[in-house]
Amino acid sequence: MTNTAKKFYDATAKLYDSRHDNDTARYLRKRENKMIKKYARGKVIDIGCGTGCHLDAERTGIDISYNMLMECKSCKNLIQSRAEELPVKTSVFNTAICMFSTLNLCDADKATEEMNRILRNNGIAIISVSSVRGGEKKTKNMRIEGFRMKINTFTKKELIDLFRKNGFESLEFHGMFKSQKPYWGWYRNFSLCEKIKLFLDKLPPSSRGRMYIAAFRKL
Numbered sequence: 094m095t096n097t098a099k100k101f102y103d104a105t106a107k108l109y110d111s112r113h114d115n116d117t118a119r120y121l122r123k124r125e126n127k128m129i130k131k132y133a134r135g136k137v138i139d140i141g142c143g144t145g146c147h148l149d150a151e152r153t154g155i156d157i158s159y160n161m162l163m164e165c166k167s168c169k170n171l172i173q174s175r176a177e178e179l180p181v182k183t184s185v186f187n188t189a190i191c192m193f194s195t196l197n198l199c200d201a202d203k204a205t206e207e208m209n210r211i212l213r214n215n216g217i218a219i220i221s222v223s224s225v226r227g228g229e230k231k232t233k234n235m236r237i238e239g240f241r242m243k244i245n246t247f248t249k250k251e252l253i254d255l256f257r258k259n260g261f262e263s264l265e266f267h268g269m270f271k272s273q274k275p276y277w278g279w280y281r282n283f284s285l286c287e288k289i290k291l292f293l294d295k296l297p298p299s300s301r302g303r304m305y306i307a308a309f310r311k312l
């Protein structure tokens with residue numbers, strides 16, 4: 094699971110920022126930034142930080158993709174690592190950010206356990222994930238630009254249960270994008286074949302491009 098995500102982001106890192114320069118992503122970032130402003134404090138780590146849109150000089154960024162980290166301009170505290178095995182001491186951070194689908198791509202259970210380990214008591218985890226559950230499956234296989242990706246999907250209950258199980262309480266939880274139209278915009282660079290496949294997948298309109306944003310507190 095992880096290796097394909099790494100290969101995908103290594104291959105597309107230079108395109109990442111321009112791909113997300115659109116109204117949908119701006120709307121999402123606005124919601125994320127509002128949540129970060131409300132809850133982030135003290136020492137902050139961004140897990141799956143990508144090109145670093147939530148980083149600044151003080152924060153620490155971790156990502157599995159070296160090429161994504163190379164695109165980070167705002168921060169020098171960068172570590173290439175898997176979210177499931179963070180090379181970080183126990184109980185050192187006050188806030189863990191994990192935004193924009195990183196939990197969809199990694200072993201979400203291990204990554205959440207790790208978040209708990211590195212956070213101090215009462216530390217905050219702020220996350221946003223895609224909710225691409227079109228049918229029944231918890232893991233979807235999607236071919237994205239030639240890369241076969243395994244994508245974890247979550248219902249609201251599953252996400253809250255995941256964090257509870259790993260020692261967090263839920264502070265705030267929202268669905269996003271209901272009235273947005275991100276779907277085809279996101280996939281405009283896909284081949285015709287891939288577009289047809291996505292169309293045939295027929296995600297119900299309610300889950301198209303839907304995302305969750307949430308804040309949890311370590312107990």
Ligand SMILES: C[S@@+](CC[C@H](N)C(=O)[O-])C[C@H]1O[C@@H](n2cnc3c(N)ncnc32)[C@H](O)[C@@H]1O
Pocket residue numbers: 095098099102140141142143144145146155156157158161174175176177191192193194195198199200
């Ligand atoms: C959609 S991008 C989001 C990047 C950033 N958080 C943002 O908000 O723009 C997902 C990121 O998760 C990273 N990623 C995927 N699997 C990972 C893993 N197991 N451990 C750490 N990072 C991972 C990818 O390399 C990629 O940078």
